[in-house]
Amino acid sequence: MSWDQFWVVLVGCVLAMWACRVIPLFLLKGKALPENLERALGFIPPAAFAALVANDLLNPGMFDAGIWPAAIPLVAAIACALVAAKTKSLLWTAVAGVGVYAALAFFAV
Amino acid sequence: MGVMFSREHILSAFSAAAPIMLGYVAIGLPCGILSNTIGLNPLQVFLLCALLYSGAGQFMICNMFLAGSSVASITASVSLVNTRQMLYAASFAPTCEKTPRWLAALFAASVTDESYGVNTQHFAEGNWSVDRALMVNLFSQSSWTISNVVGCAVGAAVAIPVNIAAFAMTAIFICLLVTQKFTSANIIAMAVAALGVYVCKAAGLTGPAILIGAVAGVVCAMVFALTVGKRGATTANAPAAVGAAAEGARSADVAAEVPSTEAVPMEDAAGEGERR
Numbered sequence A: 001m002s003w004d005q006f007w008v009v010l011v012g013c014v015l016a017m018w019a020c021r022v023i024p025l026f027l028l029k030g031k032a033l034p035e036n037l038e039r040a041l042g043f044i045p046p047a048a049f050a051a052l053v054a055n056d057l058l059n060p061g062m063f064d065a066g067i068w069p070a071a072i073p074l075v076a077a078i079a080c081a082l083v084a085a086k087t088k089s090l091l092w093t094a095v096a097g098v099g100v101y102a103a104l105a106f107f108a109v
Numbered sequence B: 001m002g003v004m005f006s007r008e009h010i011l012s013a014f015s016a017a018a019p020i021m022l023g024y025v026a027i028g029l030p031c032g033i034l035s036n037t038i039g040l041n042p043l044q045v046f047l048l049c050a051l052l053y054s055g056a057g058q059f060m061i062c063n064m065f066l067a068g069s070s071v072a073s074i075t076a077s078v079s080l081v082n083t084r085q086m087l088y089a090a091s092f093a094p095t096c097e098k099t100p101r102w103l104a105a106l107f108a109a110s111v112t113d114e115s116y117g118v119n120t121q122h123f124a125e126g127n128w129s130v131d132r133a134l135m136v137n138l139f140s141q142s143s144w145t146i147s148n149v150v151g152c153a154v155g156a157a158v159a160i161p162v163n164i165a166a167f168a169m170t171a172i173f174i175c176l177l178v179t180q181k182f183t184s185a186n187i188i189a190m191a192v193a194a195l196g197v198y199v200c201k202a203a204g205l206t207g208p209a210i211l212i213g214a215v216a217g218v219v220c221a222m223v224f225a226l227t228v229g230k231r232g233a234t235t236a237n238a239p240a241a242v243g244a245a246a247e248g249a250r251s252a253d254v255a256a257e258v259p260s261t262e263a264v265p266m267e268d269a270a271g272e273g274e275r276r
Helices: A003-028 A035-042 A044-057 A067-087 A090-108 B007-037 B042-052 B055-066 B071-092 B101-109 B113-125 B130-157 B162-178 B184-202 B209-228 B230-235 B238-254 B260-275
Strands: none
Touching: A003 B042, A003 B055, A003 B071, A003 B101, A035 A044, A035 B071, A035 B209, A044 A067, A044 B071, A044 B113, A044 B162, A044 B184, A044 B209, A067 A090, A067 B162, A090 B007, A090 B162, B007 B042, B007 B055, B007 B113, B007 B130, B007 B162, B042 B055, B042 B130, B055 B071, B071 B101, B071 B113, B071 B209, B101 B130, B113 B130, B113 B162, B184 B209
C-alpha cells in the first residue's frame, strides 16, 4: 500500500469512526432522556454482545468443509461460556478459550 | 467518587483494563504482522492505532487490500463495520451527563467493543467514573498500539496462527454476554441480535451485519418490554421467556391504563418485530 493510498484510507476511516464514536454522545448528552429511550439504551449491551459473538462464530456455509473445522470454535465457545459463568473473569475466559481452541486445532490435524 | 485521575483511580483502571490489554497483545501482534505484509511501515501502523483504533477495521484494511479491493471500497466497508460504535456512544450519554466536554469527547473517541463491555460492567456495579473509564480505554489503546507496532517491526519473522489468537477477543465477548442479566427481554435482545447477524451474512450484508443485528435485537426487546410491561421485563427468568412472550400477547389487550393513541404505534412495532 502506497502512502497516497494509505492517507485516503486513514483519513476516510478516521473521520467516519470519530463521527460514529462522538456525535451520538453529544446529541443525547445534557437532555433528560425519556424513560423508554433509557430503557432501549439498556438493551444495547446484551444485543451488541450477542451480535459480536454471533458474528465471530456463525457463517453461512460454515459446515461446507466438514463438521470439525467449524465445530472447533463452537466447542471452544461452550468452554468459554462455562468458564465465564463460573468465574465471571474476562481473563480466565480468554485463557480458557484460546487454550481449548489451540488444543482442539492441534489434535484435529 | 474520589479525585479524578488520582493514584487510586489509575490503579483500579489498570486492573480493569488488564484482561483487555492481554487480549490486545494476542491480536495486536498478528494484526501488525499482517500490516507489514501489505507494505505498511511502523509509523503508518502507529497512526492507524492512534487515530482509527479499530481491531476489526485494521484487520479488514489488510485483508481487503490483499484481496485487491479499491481504496474507496476498503474505506466504505471499514466505516460500515464501525457504525456499531454509534450504539455505544448513545448508551454512554446518560453516564456522561455531568462530565466536562473534553473528558466526554476523549472518552467517547477511544471506546472499543471490549472497553465498552468492561466499562459498562463497572458503571453498572457502581463506584466507577468517566475518568477511570477513559483510562481503561487509554491503557487498552497503548497495549493495542505497542503490539501492532512491534508486530509490524518484526514482520513475518514470527508465525502466529491468527485464528487462534483472534479467538481471545471472541472469548472476551462471550464472557461479557454470559455476565449480562438473563431477563426475558434481554434474552429476546440476544436471540434476535444473533439471528439478525446470521441472516445479514446469509444475505451478503457482512459489513453492517453487527449493527443491523444489534438494532433488531434492541427493537424487539423494546417491543416486548412495552407489551408485557415492567413485570415481565424485570422478573421473568430464562425458562419463562416463551411463556412470558405468550402472556404478553394477552396482557396487551388488558392494558387498559395505556391510552389508546399509544397502543396503536405499539401494535405497529410488534408487527414489525414479527416480520423480522
